[in-house]
Amino acid sequence: MADSTTEVAQAPEAAVLAVKDYKSGEKPVWCPGCGDFGVLSATYKALTALQLPPDQVVVVSGIGCSSRTPYFMSTYGLHGVHGRALPLATGVKFANPNLTVLVMGGDGDLLAIGAGHFPHAASRNVDITCVMMDNQTYGLTKAQSSPTSFIGHKSKSTPYGVIAKPMKAVLYALTNGATFVARGYSARPNELASLIMEGIKHRGFSFIHVQSPCAEFFNTYDYYDEHIADLPEDWNRHDLEAAVGLALSEDKVHLGIFYEEERAIYEDQARQFEAEKQEFDASLYLQRFT
Numbered sequence: 628m629a630d631s632t633t634e635v636a637q638a639p640e641a642a643v644l645a646v647k648d649y650k651s652g653e654k655p656v657w658c659p660g661c662g663d664f665g666v667l668s669a670t671y672k673a674l675t676a677l678q679l680p681p682d683q684v685v686v687v688s689g690i691g692c693s694s695r696t697p698y699f700m701s702t703y704g705l706h707g708v709h710g711r712a713l714p715l716a717t718g719v720k721f722a723n724p725n726l727t728v729l730v731m732g733g734d735g736d737l738l739a740i741g742a743g744h745f746p747h748a749a750s751r752n753v754d755i756t757c758v759m760m761d762n763q764t765y766g767l768t769k770a771q772s773s774p775t776s777f778i779g780h781k782s783k784s785t786p787y788g789v790i791a792k793p794m795k796a797v798l799y800a801l802t803n804g805a806t807f808v809a810r811g812y813s814a815r816p817n818e819l820a821s822l823i824m825e826g827i828k829h830r831g832f833s834f835i836h837v838q839s840p841c842a843e844f845f846n847t848y849d850y851y852d853e854h855i856a857d858l859p860e861d862w863n864r865h866d867l868e869a870a871v872g873l874a875l876s877e878d879k880v881h882l883g884i885f886y887e888e889e890r891a892i893y894e895d896q897a898r899q900f901e902a903e904k905q906e907f908d909a910s911l912y913l914q915r916f917t
């Protein structure tokens with residue numbers, strides 16, 4: 628019988644996961660040039676860099692072109708109800724805190740119908756990573772304006788142009804208690820991959836705002852190629868006031884990590900009461916109503 632040294636020497640090396648291991652085999656149904664291709668590619672790269680087993684990852688989405696992302700990944704996926712990706716993901720993470728949980732969806736899904744859920748996921752600091760593909764329109768339903776559309780933007784739902792001030796996604800995340808806030812651009816998938824990777828590694832609610840143009844209905848590539856700027860090299864990502872100030876006033880569209888903070892995560896805090904929990908006796912409970 629071989630001794631233990633020989634056994635160790637002969638043990639097969641752990642398999643290395645490659646980008647192909649995160650692909651489901653379903654070809655994305657997005658239009659040619661859609662920014663969401665860049666986001667998907669960046670997500671594959673981030674998961675590969677972290678070597679996360681696909682069966683330990685859950686991608687949760689709502690409804691929209693961007694929310695189709697789970698179909699194209701070999702991880703677990705949950706294509707849920709419009710606007711409800713964050714509460715669904717919170718439930719998944721609570722049920723099994725060992726999983727890596729991503730929320731992937733659009734500006735319509737997360738900032739219009741889903742905007743009421745966003746602050747609560749952020750302030751609770753649930754350990755999930757939310758990647759918002761912001762194309763400033765509703766792509767799936769064919770080009771209505773969204774909460775992030777520019778003032779004056781003419782669409783089927785705003786034929787005279789948008790008159791509402793656009794929501795600032797980064798500011799919304801910062802002021803509601805997100806503990807990791809970053810912005811990327813779908814046309815820079817390598818940088819975006821690093822941001823997603825950092826977001827996943829961060830313990831707490833990570834929000835990654837991605838400018839991801841809709842090539843079909845609102846092609847903003849030229850605009851973003853011109854307006855994108857990196858955060859200053861000496862940017863202090865632990866200064867909340869500076870991050871809020873920049874997000875409020877920026878005339879460029881800054882890329883990088885705006886803010887990061889360590890704070891207790893909700894699922895840990897909630898579990899501290901587990902020792903005190905008692906078996907639930909339904910008959911005793913029902914007696915209260917007899």
Ligand SMILES: Cc1ncc(C[n+]2csc(CCOP(=O)(O)OP(=O)(O)O)c2C)c(N)n1
Nearest residue numbers: 690691692693709733734735736765766767
């Ligand atoms: C309750 C409900 N209301 C409205 C819709 C219609 N609807 C489907 S997707 C969508 C918006 C999608 O926009 P966004 O999240 O920005 O995704 P995109 O398609 O642009 O990626 C809307 C309004 C729906 N499916 N369910």
Ligand code: SF4
Nearest residue numbers: 658661692766841842
């Ligand atoms: S409609 Fe727009 S968002 Fe939807 S797949 Fe086409 S380019 Fe992408």
